[in-house]
Amino acid sequence: MCSGQKALFIVCSSFVLLQLRLFFITTMVVQVKSNSQNFSKSMDGNQHKVEANVLLLGAENVGKSALTVRFLTRRFIGEYGDIESIYSHIDKIDGREISFNIWDSLYPQSCETTESISEKQLQWADGVILVYSICDRSSFEVIRQQVQLIRQMGKLSASVPIIIVGNKRDLQHQRAVSSEEGRLFALSADCSFFEISAAETYHGVLLVFHELLELIKESRALKKGVAGIKGIVRSVSAVFGKKRE
Ligand SMILES: Nc1nc2c(ncn2[C@@H]2O[C@H](COP(=O)(O)OP(=O)(O)OP(=O)(O)O)[C@@H](O)[C@H]2O)c(=O)[nH]1
Numbered sequence: 001m002c003s004g005q006k007a008l009f010i011v012c013s014s015f016v017l018l019q020l021r022l023f024f025i026t027t028m029v030v031q032v033k034s035n036s037q038n039f040s041k042s043m044d045g046n047q048h049k050v051e052a053n054v055l056l057l058g059a060e061n062v063g064k065s066a067l068t069v070r071f072l073t074r075r076f077i078g079e080y081g082d083i084e085s086i087y088s089h090i091d092k093i094d095g096r097e098i099s100f101n102i103w104d105s106l107y108p109q110s111c112e113t114t115e116s117i118s119e120k121q122l123q124w125a126d127g128v129i130l131v132y133s134i135c136d137r138s139s140f141e142v143i144r145q146q147v148q149l150i151r152q153m154g155k156l157s158a159s160v161p162i163i164i165v166g167n168k169r170d171l172q173h174q175r176a177v178s179s180e181e182g183r184l185f186a187l188s189a190d191c192s193f194f195e196i197s198a199a200e201t202y203h204g205v206l207l208v209f210h211e212l213l214e215l216i217k218e219s220r221a222l223k224k225g226v227a228g229i230k231g232i233v234r235s236v237s238a239v240f241g242k243k244r245e
Helices: 003-044 064-073 119-124 137-152 154-158 179-188 203-244
Strands: 050-058 085-093 096-104 127-133 162-167 192-195
Touching: 050 064, 050 119, 050 137, 050 203, 064 085, 064 096, 064 127, 064 162, 064 203, 085 203, 096 203, 127 137, 127 203, 137 162, 137 179, 162 179, 162 203, 179 192, 192 203
Parallel strands: 050 096, 050 127, 127 162, 162 192
Antiparallel strands: 085 096
């Protein structure tokens, strides 16, 4: 074989090798995709049931229990016990069953805000509702610190969707935090914002929970996408890594 033929042979073999590698990678990408499709179907046939763990935080007396009870029963009963509970509630949204688990927390008395959220709560939560009373500035300061705390507590919790809720909107004459201040803070902290009155309407409370559900779905889709890309990158590195050895 002359040197020209040798060079041509080397170029052709490299091309064939490259094609084989590409074929192998493409096959693996398809494999990753079909695995994830099976996973979502296996959860319950064609449509998987959505489950959302919602954590309610905020200072005492701001209306966390009132908000929870409004959502669960559509009623405002006025007085609520000091019991920390997790409630389950099945809702149907756009024909799909949604299972909400709602953790109505208690703000611990005589403690620093830094101790007001536990790792366990954040690991459990898919989304967080931070409640303050528009008539109580100190409760607004509490949620400001709680947002920072949530963002600081690990990588996972950094992406937990948060909705900030200014409650007791019916008490305008006692207002201590303006709507603008609440909205601007939420914007700066990358959170959604609502001002509502759990005492006056069910609709506002419903909007809060439905918005949080949308944010939870978006956040899950994002995590799934990132996990998929990481898997592909790992597979590609494994193939090229092995070939290089
Ligand atoms: N006017 C008015 N009062 C409200 C509203 N929401 C709650 N309240 C009242 O505020 C008080 C405290 O409400 P809760 O729901 O117990 O507040 P909480 O944040 O769960 O309080 P803790 O259990 O101490 O953590 C109760 O007397 C409620 O009736 C509201 O939208 N408007």
